[in-house]
Amino acid sequence: MANSVQAKKRNKQSQTARARNRWVKAGYRTKIKAFQETLLHGSVEQAETELSAIYKDLDQAASTPALHKNTASRYKSRLAARLNAKRSA
Numbered sequence: 001m002a003n004s005v006q007a008k009k010r011n012k013q014s015q016t017a018r019a020r021n022r023w024v025k026a027g028y029r030t031k032i033k034a035f036q037e038t039l040l041h042g043s044v045e046q047a048e049t050e051l052s053a054i055y056k057d058l059d060q061a062a063s064t065p066a067l068h069k070n071t072a073s074r075y076k077s078r079l080a081a082r083l084n085a086k087r088s089a
Contacts, residue, residue, distance in 0.1 A: 021066040028057040028067075028075075035079065039086050047083055054079060 002008045035050045055076055062072035 024061050024066040
């Protein structure tokens with residue numbers, strides 16, 4: 001338990017940041033799962049539109065401390081590779 005005023009404030013700030021980061025991560029993770037389902041059962045055109053929305057979310061998340069820019073780039077690369085594999089199949 002925090003005793004000092006500074007420690008209490010830092011605890012509150014950490015909880016706020018954690019909640020914000022979890023909200024951001026949940027957003028792009030949900031869209032990634034929907035994209036993967038579309039790749040399995042949907043059309044390639046629909047998957048392309050979903051991928052562009054995922055790119056936007058990942059770029060926005062990478063501009064915050066919730067997601068590192070290299071991690072966002074890795075996600076985008078792997079998702080694009082899956083889409084290209086689906087196109088060629």
